[in-house]
Amino acid sequence: MPGESLLEIEGITKSFGGQTVLKGVSLSIKKAEFLTFLGPSGCGKTTTLRIIAGFEDPDSGRVLLEGKDVTDLPPYRRDVHTVFQHYALFPHYNVFDNIAFGLRIRKVAEPEVTKRVNEAMSLVKLQGFERRRTSQLSGGQMQRIALARALVGRPSVLLLDEPLGALDLKLRKEMQLELKSIQRKLGITFIYVTHDQEEAMTMSDRIAVFNQGNIEQLGEPREIYERPKTSFVADFIGAANVLSARVIDNKKGEVKLRLEDEVEVTLPRSMELALGAGQLLKVAIRPERIEVRYQDTPANTDNVWLKATMIDNVYLGNSSQIFLLPFQKPPGRVLMAVSMDAEHRERRTAGGTVWAEIRPCDILLLEPSPNGSNG
Amino acid sequence: MLAPATIWLLAFLLLPVASLLAMSLAKRGPYSSVIWTFTWENFARALDHKYLTVLIRTMCYASATTGICLVLGFPFAYFLSFYAGHRRETFLILLMIPFWTSCLVSIYSWIIILGRAGLLNNFLLNLGVISTPLGILNTPFSVILGLVYFYLPFMILPLYSSLEKIPRSYIEASYDLGAGTIQTFSKVTLPLALPGVFAGCILTFVPCIGDFLTAEFLGGPKTYLIGNLVQNQFLMAQDWPFGAALTTILLVSLISGVYFYQKLEAAELERA
């Protein structure tokens, strides 16, 4: 039954040798969900995964699996299997015996073992590799065997620790789609750790963005991208122009902000946030949501128009990257715009005056980061 | 142009072995001189059953020592590799200390400890465990004790290095797939440490076969080993050709033993 909560983590903290790695992580994971822990290295995502697997004990907090407290259970008593970053295939067993390992530990009858190993091998499209030594496999093949080995025991949760990190880009893309389709087919909960935001966006039902031992935002990929809560999330998922903004006025249905203490803009809505005049906050604007205009001809009067100097226009083949400076005071924050409009290819002259057109709804108001370090 | 490695090999391996072989084919002359001939006599004599007894006895002592070293060494190496943490360097250095003392000094220390009026007997007497001193010296027990003492580090070090080389993720993977500590040890850790077990056994067994000091000082007539026999040929009996033949036989059998084991292992790999 998708949607029902399967795994709960409550207030997990962990430190290693005085270094706090997790500062109280709580999370609820649904059945058959593909959840990704996304974040830079050292953010605590892998430690959280290892606590779920049972390889590490949390300093405080609980892990509940199907409502049962498993915090103190060793890894071999948890209905959770892991796909390791470097596969961790047993070198002294061949492919078949590697996959059969968990089943044989559980004393599954040998005909059944054969049947299920074969199923798992066909699931990962590696039939015929049974008798191979693991040293004769390519990275992609080892990855598939590791996956088959973890899946053959039909765990309720599969943990994947940057499993595609060692593969080249093309193979990685291929495996991402395949992993997703296997997960859909089996209906097993996947918890996937990665630092690659694109990978997270491709596969996940939900993404938990980790930063400095906390979950900074938890949500669906679209939500994370379009409504990032903090500047860290905005910056880490995709590119973002993060600007400082001061509230000038917050009348009903309209909020007036001064960006970078210089340019005033008026946004037609402000329901979500209770903003008082004078308050300082951060806003984010996605580069692809900035339209670069060469003439001051506002087509839609509701949009924000910023007069700016074009600093550079970089041609990237499928798109152009345009750098603008709408502010006069030094140092002046540069805005980046990305557009696929063919018009920009010809107008690659720096130094000219242009206008940036931004829809008010694309100016994203951000909360301060829980860590206080919101860059 | 000879590469340095070739020169090294020639000087330290081939030349000594070649002269050993030449000596083993020579004949003992009057006043224990060496007559350079070509004869298999020494080898024929070495196969006499009275020497075979010594050889078999030596094999038994070496096997027992190797077995005891393995039983004692494995837990230690395991502890060192998995639980010692940052203290592991300290333990390794402690393990090396016996190497830095002269083995004669160690042997005499054991004589002092094991003697009738030695530390061990005094201790047991004071505890009241025994009423008369035990005759421990010059028994098979004291020889095996001495051998184990000398060769335990030879067992522990290769074991440790092979355990150390096992990626911890293999062990985690085993736990993760439901294997408990005992199953993980028997199905993952031990098989992966086997090269170390084998290396440790070779490194213990081979020098045990050649050891003569331990048997000479801590042993008695019942512990006369092949090393003593060889030593006697070079010293007391002054029959160098026969001593060389015995050494050659030992050398060849040990080398072929190791060689066949490796063949076997390679064949096993092939089959799998």
Next chain:
Amino acid sequence: MAKPVTRREFLKLAVVGAASPWLLACAAKEKEREVNFFNWSKYIGKDTLSGFTKDSGIKVNYEEFADEAEMFAKLRSGARGYDLIIGTDYMIPSLKGLNVIDPYPTGVLTKTGNIDKQFLNTPYDPDNAFTIPYLWGTTGIGYNKKMMPKPPTSWWDLWDEKYSGKISILDNARDCISTGLLLKGLPETTTDEKDFAAVRDLLVKQRPLVKQYSSTQYMDSLVAGELFMAMAWSGDVLQSARENPHLDYVIPKEGSYMWVDNLCLVRGSQHREDTLRLVDYLLEGPVAADIANTVRYATPNAEAKKTLDKDLLKDPRVFPPPKMAKLLKFHSLLEPDIQQLWTDTWEDVKVAG
């Protein structure tokens, strides 16, 4: 053709040039007066060597061996640098046969007159050419009086099962087989394999009682009380009796062998002249007496007896009185071919299952 020659000449010069400091050093060393003396361990007086150096200005490099076989192996494998060694009587033929030792030049030594006539014209050196007797002793039984209230009197005590595991036997074919032949009433010079088989059986019978076969470290065990009895050399026991007053020595009633350790000149010695001076010095009465006093072996030096400790001189264990001396004999000279039988017999005893 001219070019290679000059090059070769140049090389020659370079080698000589490079080696010249070394050559000079060698030359200098040649002039340095020294003797390299290889002796049994604990077999010299405390001030013997320093006294010699003070007298003569000749330095003595002194090295000790605990095992005669070791010394012999070292010499025969061509160890260089020894000038003077100690050889036991029965080894002299081997040392001669292997060309390891040189005869003494005639008329150089001045103190040979001090040697007791008994030790001249011996079977092992009938012309007194190769040997100068240094010390002599007997083979017998050392024992611990505390452990053995009734002292051993016979070789057969070493076959007594009462003392199983408390006995040590010399690890030496010559001593053991000679004793075996003596006990069997057979001549030492026998070449009959049956005789050797009989001796072997006798010694194999003793084997289960033996704690260790040893010629070197059995003394430590005797001192420490590990052993009750040990087949031993006289002076070793008497020396050790200083450490453990319970130790005593007896020449068994069946008789035994006496042996003589001799000073021999090593062939190829670079310091012959200085070596001879040392030998002469060792022959001086007071020097020989001092050595004997220290090591508790008998001296073959008649002159020394004048200054010898009175208790040593009167000790029947060191200088057996005539009645006992009749029971003692020198080891016979063996034919080289028979030696293999000796070592084989002894080896059979050692390896017997």
